Amino acid sequence: MKLLEIKNLWVSINGKQILKGLSLDINAGEVHAVMGPNGTGKSTLASVIAGRSIFNIDEGELIYKGKDLTKLSVDERAKEGIFLSFQYPVEIPGVSMVNFMRNAIDEKRKYFGQDPISMHEFINLMEEKKRLVEMKDTLTQRSVNEGFSGGEKKKNEIFQMAMLEPQLSILDETDSGLDIDALRIVSNGVNKLRTPDNSFIVITHYQRLLNYIVPDVVHVLYDGKIIKSGSKELAMELEKDGYEQFIK
Amino acid sequence: MFEINKNITGFIEDMTYREQPYLFRMKRMEAANSLRQNGFVFQNQSPVSVKFLKKKFALDVENANTDIGFNCTLENFSPLVYCLVNGRNIVDYGKSDNKIIVENIMNVADKVNELFGSLCDIDENGFYALNTAAFTGGFYIEVPDDTVMELPLQLVSVFNSDCDSMFNVRNLIVLGKNSQLKLIQCDDTFSDHDFFVNNLTEIFVREDAHLDYYKLHNISNDSAAVNSVFIEQESHSVVKTFNMELNAGYLSGNQNVVLGGDFAETYAYGIYLADREQEMDNYVNVEHIGTDCVSQQIFKGIIDDSARSMFTGKIIVHRDSQRTEASQVDKNILLTSKAKAYAKPYLEIYADDVKCSHGATVGQLDEEALFYMQQRGISYENARKLLLNAFVAEVIDKINIEPIKMRVSDMVKKRLMGELTVCDNCVLRCSNAKRQTKYFDNI
Numbered sequence A: 001m002k003l004l005e006i007k008n009l010w011v012s013i014n015g016k017q018i019l020k021g022l023s024l025d026i027n028a029g030e031v032h033a034v035m036g037p038n039g040t041g042k043s044t045l046a047s048v049i050a051g052r053s054i055f056n057i058d059e060g061e062l063i064y065k066g067k068d069l070t071k072l073s074v075d076e077r078a079k080e081g082i083f084l085s086f087q088y089p090v091e092i093p094g095v096s097m098v099n100f101m102r103n104a105i106d107e108k109r110k111y112f113g114q115d116p117i118s119m120h121e122f123i124n125l126m127e128e129k130k131r132l133v134e135m136k137d138t139l140t141q142r143s144v145n146e147g148f149s150g151g152e153k154k155k156n157e158i159f160q161m162a163m164l165e166p167q168l169s170i171l172d173e174t175d176s177g178l179d180i181d182a183l184r185i186v187s188n189g190v191n192k193l194r195t196p197d198n199s200f201i202v203i204t205h206y207q208r209l210l211n212y213i214v215p216d217v218v219h220v221l222y223d224g225k226i227i228k229s230g231s232k233e234l235a236m237e238l239e240k241d242g243y244e245q246f247i248k
Numbered sequence B: 001m002f003e004i005n006k007n008i009t010g011f012i013e014d015m016t017y018r019e020q021p022y023l024f025r026m027k028r029m030e031a032a033n034s035l036r037q038n039g040f041v042f043q044n045q046s047p048v049s050v051k052f053l054k055k056k057f058a059l060d061v062e063n064a065n066t067d068i069g070f071n072c073t074l075e076n077f078s079p080l081v082y083c084l085v086n087g088r089n090i091v092d093y094g095k096s097d098n099k100i101i102v103e104n105i106m107n108v109a110d111k112v113n114e115l116f117g118s119l120c121d122i123d124e125n126g127f128y129a130l131n132t133a134a135f136t137g138g139f140y141i142e143v144p145d146d147t148v149m150e151l152p153l154q155l156v157s158v159f160n161s162d163c164d165s166m167f168n169v170r171n172l173i174v175l176g177k178n179s180q181l182k183l184i185q186c187d188d189t190f191s192d193h194d195f196f197v198n199n200l201t202e203i204f205v206r207e208d209a210h211l212d213y214y215k216l217h218n219i220s221n222d223s224a225a226v227n228s229v230f231i232e233q234e235s236h237s238v239v240k241t242f243n244m245e246l247n248a249g250y251l252s253g254n255q256n257v258v259l260g261g262d263f264a265e266t267y268a269y270g271i272y273l274a275d276r277e278q279e280m281d282n283y284v285n286v287e288h289i290g291t292d293c294v295s296q297q298i299f300k301g302i303i304d305d306s307a308r309s310m311f312t313g314k315i316i317v318h319r320d321s322q323r324t325e326a327s328q329v330d331k332n333i334l335l336t337s338k339a340k341a342y343a344k345p346y347l348e349i350y351a352d353d354v355k356c357s358h359g360a361t362v363g364q365l366d367e368e369a370l371f372y373m374q375q376r377g378i379s380y381e382n383a384r385k386l387l388l389n390a391f392v393a394e395v396i397d398k399i400n401i402e403p404i405k406m407r408v409s410d411m412v413k414k415r416l417m418g419e420l421t422v423c424d425n426c427v428l429r430c431s432n433a434k435r436q437t438k439y440f441d442n443i
């Protein structure tokens, strides 16, 4: 079953064309790796799927679970199961992790006509997911990402992903700047969420991550388009010989 | 030269002729002279402030009804309550406490002889002169040496008039050596009419005394309040002030603190939430005279619609005030492109050994944070609310009377959602006298 279909997507910001006819199909249960040099539009693709309105969709279609994704607001998309692990997670001073997560979970439950989560249930859920990403207890008592180290921020993204149980998760360079230990923890968190229903888009520069999260398909994104797709071996080729071999 | 209404000048004239203690008559005459010579000195003239000052208010409002049955419904909160009706008569609510002295200032001229007017310079500001010339009453509070007040003291100014009215309320508070007091001051109205209240409070904090001073401002859109507070602190005293400006057509807070003794600490916190055409201005002036003193100013403002705010924060450190620590922060969020916030820091540092910092920001809500929250499934409205609450939380978290902290935080939430216009349960009954008619219910 197709979870996400992107057809001939053209995206610009302030008159600058970033995505130039990108197409991508993702089936339920698949992991897709997206690789490519800096500035080619990987984060833009992630933002557009998440619904960031600063980007203009000039042309093309985004279909999620058979429905037009562009009709949904950012939070509706999230409630429908789209999760973005940010390349640069945002610090929100004064909003506690607990308050933040509770709001997110309760809004989603409300959206599906369910009652708010009980305190007891919520605490148990937090504890379980914290263990999953080996997150320090104190981090959830702080404001969202405030004063977190780079690695802690990335772990926190995976923690939130685990809490919200999305169907389509987009990891935007979640591996950048992580040491081997953190990489293992993050990958482990992702692998625990891999089910026949859940799909992932893993944006990365390094083949390294793909040793832990083994992709079904690897895409090369260059100048706003996917110029090459292949199996996981493609990532090896890229690592060895660079992107240039595919660019003409 | 800014001219005030003829009815105000007429009233001032009238006040000097009334029968009264010599001290007050002299002070009134001095102030009236100052107004005649200097005009109404009024630094921060803006269309809103001028509009209120030009409005015609009655000044000689006698008590319509002193039996106003004030009853604060804050849970787990039973302070000593005194009401001042129309700036004239004090009504106490039984729970009087013989440890402290609460009197109408009109009756204690002999006690305040040395202190009255000693902290404020009437030539500096028209409102100071006006208050001194035209005050009709106010609280005199004295906490004797070594007296620790367990219960907070709540002073409520109640206005109950059948026409638009101006009130000049004059308070004087003395905290004796090593005494402690938590003071809550609010204005309340039981009438549909607009009012302008010009409060002036002089506070003397003796050695080792501790004062927490809360001021809650939640009056109607057609009413205005000027609150001028002068605080003199002796050595090792600690004062915290909380200025909660939730609603008003025009609000102007003047706070002048003189750290006269050594090792004194003063903390001035404030929140201002202005919307529609409102204007909220704050002037804070902290003067370090003693050595080893600490001062901190934290003000946060959220400005909506075409409202306006102005924060002026002064820190003056005299030459011999070594080892001073002084800081000042004013942060503003503008919710629309028409909203305006001005922040003006003034620092005058003459000592060498000083840690001093200041910062002012005026900005919008963080778009990145909004997107981040929405991406987690939080609606735009809710995300916005969470951010605004987080913004003021830094100040609210400092409130150290739990029921007030909860209520203020609740009021701020409601205010930010635009729901305070149906104020069901606010600390003051007042803000919607025009819309609500159940004034005499429990608040």
Ligand SMILES: Nc1ncnc2c1ncn2[C@@H]1O[C@H](COP(=O)(O)OP(=O)(O)O)[C@@H](O)[C@H]1O
Binding pocket: A013, A014, A016, A018, A036, A037, A038, A039, A040, A041, A042, A043, A044, A045, A054
């Ligand atoms: N908010 C923005 N405003 C203007 N240009 C942008 C913005 N975001 C991205 N871009 C531009 O779009 C291009 C693609 O950026 P991005 O999607 O972040 O690339 P990648 O993630 O592949 O490194 C870059 O040239 C970048 O400068």
Ligand SMILES: [Mg+2]
Binding pocket: A042, A043, A044, A087, A172, A173
């Ligand atoms: Mg990127």
